[in-house]
Amino acid sequence: MRAVVVQQFHPTDPAAGAAALDVEPPRPPDGWVRVRVEAASLNHHDVWSLRGSGCAPSSCPSCWAPTPRGCSTTTRR
Numbered sequence: 001m002r003a004v005v006v007q008q009f010h011p012t013d014p015a016a017g018a019a020a021l022d023v024e025p026p027r028p029p030d031g032w033v034r035v036r037v038e039a040a041s042l043n044h045h046d047v048w049s050l051r052g053s054g055c056a057p058s059s060c061p062s063c064w065a066p067t068p069r070g071c072s073t074t075t076r077r
Contacts, residue, residue: 001025004042009052017050 003023010017028034048054 006050009050011051014047014050 001023002020004018005021005023006018008017025034
C-alpha cells in the first residue's frame, strides 16, 4: 500500500521529512476488514506534527494512516 512515512522532522519545511512509499499493509485485527482508500488528506495538525511539534525524534520513522472521511463502508463487523 502507499503510505506517508515520516522519516524526520523539519521545523521550517515540514514536507521535506515525509515521503510517500510502498509499505506492507498492516494486518487488520480480528473482526475487522480492510477497505480501499482512494484519497486521504493531511490536516493542519499533521503539518504541525511534521514540524516536530509534540513529537519525539525517536518516533521516526513512523507511518501515518489518515482517517478517511465520507466513507459509507463499515470497517468493523
